[in-house]
Amino acid sequence: MSKLSKNNGSLANQYRQYMSTRLILLTLLAVGITLSLLYDLSEGPSSLSYGDLIKGLWSPESLPIAQQVIIWDIRLPYALMAVLVGASLGLAGAEMQTALNNPLASPFTLGVGSAATFGASLAIVFDFSSIGISQTYLLPIFAFFFACLTSFIILGVANSLGGSIQSVLLFGIALMFGLNAMVGVIQFVADEGQLQQIVFWTMGSLARADLEKAIIVAVVFTLCLLISLRHSWSMTLLRSGEEQAQSMGINVKKLRVTTLVRVSLVTAVALAFVGEIGFIGLVAPHIARMIIGESHRFFLLGSTLCGALLLSLASIVSKGVIPGLVLPIGMITALVGIPFFIALIYQHQKRNPS
Template sequence: MNAVNKLATQALSVDTETIETGTLATGGMASAYRKFIIKRVVLLAVLICTAVFSLLLDISTGPAVLGLGDILLGLWSPESVNSATQVIIWDVRLPYALMALVVGACLGLGGAEMQTVLNNPLASPFTLGIGSAATLGASLAIVFDLSWVGLSYTYLLPVMAFISAMAASLIIFLLSRTLGANVHTVVLFGIALMFGLNALVGLLQFVADAGALQQIVFWTMGSLARANMEKVTLVFCVLVICFIWSLSHVWAMTSLRAGEEQAKSSGVNVQRVRLVVLLRVSLITAAALAFVGEIGFIGLIGPHIARMLLGEDHRFFLPGSAIAGAILLSLSSIVSKALIPGVILPVGIVTAIVGIPLFISLIMTRGRESVS
């Protein structure tokens, strides 16, 4: 008898539950969805605040001790602090810290788009050899001393890196277009290209003299130290243009997450979206890497963090990945200065050292989720 009662109460409680969800849905699925995405808007705002905080912390980190108060004062009214502080803030640390944010955002955004159009969570701007191509360009400039073209050395390297990265992307782009841009073709070409380019860089290293070799190695470690406001502005412009451009594909990319066939049957021109996005990712990656050298893992981990926090609606996922990338590189920049006092470690090394454990922990949480 007791058992029957218990069963009856259970059935009753199940009933009320279904009724509740039923009314919720028919009473406005759209408004329920709007409530659902408020959380994401809030999270995005939190991410932006974190990025700003990280920027300030980055500026305050360094050999000369400056408090957060000094920094804010120095940024707000440069005249009210002494000239030494002014120089440290405006000429040394601000470009450096801003470069970290801007480059991080570029790599995060590029990685997110790449992961979506290649339908592969392991894709990043380095997957297709764009990073290796930038290194090859820089190495060529270093080894063959191309200063005769009339550019100063500070700009020759980035220009060569950029041209080389774009050329590599163009090769992938053209090959994919002629052979049908399906995911496997693009990825396989990218991997082949990456190994080929790495071999060429190796060859250059072999023939380079000791000085040039050192410079190439330094480039592959990635460094923010060459930053100035001009370069920051340049990369920032590319970031803004690419971000606005990417907005025209947010719906197509979101629908692509359900699978290529599904998107195609809704009428999305998957191949064209894929090619355009690849072109954009090449542009943004080449621009970012040209000034800082090889900085890995940001383009891989930034999107993963954004995906966990914000889901894969690309209206949130793309800006989220950019900001997550910016925060990651900014934090790496802080660590690179703080780890050994008085020494600035190449930030590419820090992102790898911090990035690998972070990446493994992300994989492990994901693994647990899919098991349960």
């Protein structure tokens, strides 16, 4: 018996202690998100005191109409969307990395985000209004369809290449270039208004968020999270070894496919309203893995919370870099995310030199 287990009692007790640390960390992340959300709400060109802010959120009628509009129609959707999109991407990234057994997988790095952009661009440029669905819903539907398609192509490639991490990543990058080129073609035929929308999409910005869109993202995200958590046991077993999981009766193929459908859905809906926001889905799972571990009940929540916190912080930064100007949030995440991505590749290569 090791010294540690002699001192602290049974392994089960030691594990319980470990778990309570995790719960504390998850709580801290949630607190961090709340603080970041409040700060994000208070930031903006027109000055609002915290007192006014809380008053405005609690009983909107007590404030002049201009301030009500600022809080409810501009800042709240903006700040909430940051949290929700961040949470969605954090969840999608964590699930994708597990499903593909690839630490460099994320909706962005494997082109699923680009596919969503492509789908959304199609919905913007070609008039599908005759179907009778408003663009608020058409955008995510198109984005989802193409995101799903891309996920399956990647899954097929991952299976045929034996899941080699680098090859799948390279394929994803090739796919991303291809899709970006096709978006370029669509931009070429788009009129001025459509072009502006597509450009907005490719840059990733929270500026067009409104409460209805935030609610759609929230509903889809919550549903996906609940289903993910139901599968957390299978996913933990999958992480303990694919062959063992299969021998224990886990249908690994089905698990992968359903997971990727979920990833595509949550990614497409989140990005449908804010455009391409990269790297959150890559970075959040890594941070969560480091601080929370990989038991999926905690890991999925952890990555979700990390994603939400990261994008909320990015939202604050996007308002603060140039006073009076709100930068597209996708630029901020890319600027922070790219060095992180390179560091990950470097670390991965060092660990598995081949």
